[in-house]
Amino acid sequence: MKDGAADIYHLDAPPQVIAIVGGGISGLALAHYLRARGAECIVLESQPRPGGVIQTLDIEGLPLDMGPQRTRLTPEVRALIADVGLADEVLTASEELSLLVFRKGRLSQVPLSIRQAFTTDLLTWTEKARVLLEPLTGGLREGETAGGYFRRKLGGAAYEALIAPLYGGLYASDPDRMPARHALATTLRELGVKRSILWRALTARKGVSSAPPCSFRRGMRALPLALADGLGASLRTGCAVTGLRPRPEGGFVVALEDDDDVVADEVALCCPAGTAAGLLEPTAPDAAARLEQIRYNPLAVVHLKGDEDLVGAGYQVALGEGLQTRGVTWNAGLFGRPGLYTAFLGGMRNPAVVEEDDDRLGQIAADEFTHVTGCEVRVLHVGRTRIPAWDESWDALDGLRLPEGVHICANYAARPGIQGRLTDAKRLAARLAPNDVSA
Numbered sequence: 001m002k003d004g005a006a007d008i009y010h011l012d013a014p015p016q017v018i019a020i021v022g023g024g025i026s027g028l029a030l031a032h033y034l035r036a037r038g039a040e041c042i043v044l045e046s047q048p049r050p051g052g053v054i055q056t057l058d059i060e061g062l063p064l065d066m067g068p069q070r071t072r073l074t075p076e077v078r079a080l081i082a083d084v085g086l087a088d089e090v091l092t093a094s095e096e097l098s099l100l101v102f103r104k105g106r107l108s109q110v111p112l113s114i115r116q117a118f119t120t121d122l123l124t125w126t127e128k129a130r131v132l133l134e135p136l137t138g139g140l141r142e143g144e145t146a147g148g149y150f151r152r153k154l155g156g157a158a159y160e161a162l163i164a165p166l167y168g169g170l171y172a173s174d175p176d177r178m179p180a181r182h183a184l185a186t187t188l189r190e191l192g193v194k195r196s197i198l199w200r201a202l203t204a205r206k207g208v209s210s211a212p213p214c215s216f217r218r219g220m221r222a223l224p225l226a227l228a229d230g231l232g233a234s235l236r237t238g239c240a241v242t243g244l245r246p247r248p249e250g251g252f253v254v255a256l257e258d259d260d261d262v263v264a265d266e267v268a269l270c271c272p273a274g275t276a277a278g279l280l281e282p283t284a285p286d287a288a289a290r291l292e293q294i295r296y297n298p299l300a301v302v303h304l305k306g307d308e309d310l311v312g313a314g315y316q317v318a319l320g321e322g323l324q325t326r327g328v329t330w331n332a333g334l335f336g337r338p339g340l341y342t343a344f345l346g347g348m349r350n351p352a353v354v355e356e357d358d359d360r361l362g363q364i365a366a367d368e369f370t371h372v373t374g375c376e377v378r379v380l381h382v383g384r385t386r387i388p389a390w391d392e393s394w395d396a397l398d399g400l401r402l403p404e405g406v407h408i409c410a411n412y413a414a415r416p417g418i419q420g421r422l423t424d425a426k427r428l429a430a431r432l433a434p435n436d437v438s439a
Helices: 025-036 075-083 114-119 125-131 146-154 156-171 185-191 197-203 222-234 273-280 285-292 331-335 351-355 358-373 392-399 417-432
Strands: 017-021 040-044 056-059 062-065 090-092 099-103 106-109 213-216 241-246 252-256 262-264 266-269 296-306 314-317 325-329 340-346 377-388 406-408
Touching: 017 025, 017 252, 017 262, 017 273, 025 040, 025 075, 025 222, 025 417, 040 222, 040 262, 056 377, 062 296, 062 340, 062 377, 075 222, 075 417, 099 156, 114 125, 125 156, 146 156, 156 314, 156 325, 213 331, 241 273, 266 273, 266 417, 273 285, 285 392, 296 351, 296 358, 325 358, 331 340, 340 351, 340 358, 351 358, 358 377
Parallel strands: 017 040, 017 266, 099 314, 266 406
Antiparallel strands: 056 062, 090 213, 099 106, 241 252, 252 262, 296 340, 296 377, 314 325, 325 340
16 A cells, blocks of 8 residues: 555455455456465456456457556566466567657657757756756655645656656546655655655666566457466356455355355455445445545547557657647557557546547547647547546545455555556465465
């Protein structure tokens, strides 16, 4: 859990059976790590297909990812890929590909090195000079938002051009609505940033192994599908959980919609906050009420097809540009998928656009892509998803207390993103099954 939040893990003795509610990447990874440690578990997924937000459609021979477009090939991700037999399916992108920002009517390169910081035209020399004053500013302040922190450290221009589109884009959120103690403090600590971001960047160790962007030949769904295949009968899809009933002798009865209940010693809620709240309300109303407050940002995902393969990772849109597109991932440039681009619209700053019909959303995305790049595209597919907002509603988790034997492993409870989900799942697995039989 992020800074200031309750400890959501409770454990007195190693469990015998662990029920995992939710078959997204968190639940599937947790089951994988538990089984590797010799623990018995069952994953209960309400949808007919596992994977949660990680779903991929095949249209015109192209894999269209409806959620995350990629992850990073960190050692943990690499190890899991090897475990599930996907090593030959991995696609990696060059880390030299430019990430761009659309500002003042043009695309400019995001500076990812000291040299690029001086050569980029994203910021004027005056705006760059303001950034160089960052080491003179103080560290994170109590009660500060992520937006307030970055604006104070780097200046308003750098915030609008870089931080708001890039950092806010990770969550489809507004950094001015994201308390730093929830959304940023842990990241700064892990990066070793105490006072100055620039000083830490300049003094970081050289030669650290890279973790390039990666996907799979069949799209991101390959990872949850491989995890699901490895679970066999331990995964039950189309299996909606309707309630949790504590047993007098300990543990829980996990009530299912089809009346085929499951008895478990421990329960891991790897499902959206609202779903978890509904399951906890009869026995833990305070915890349920807190989880019910957690907000998600709506996001439209529009896949576009063009005749040109633009070189780069994609672009984000700076504040004040008057566009409804937040950013576009260039899958054509990243993974060699001919003419494929994925546009994202909506989020906290503009949730209403997601309510437009598919034709209108597709038209907006295509027109704005052409406006930014000069390239004509057509719409392949329009979809929608939701992303945890990490806003002030996370204050509700400060006093969260779960029933003994109930745990949360989900993207609103610790770092989001696939890498974050694997880290969280592995950590919980070690707590639930401390005797690692694979060691």
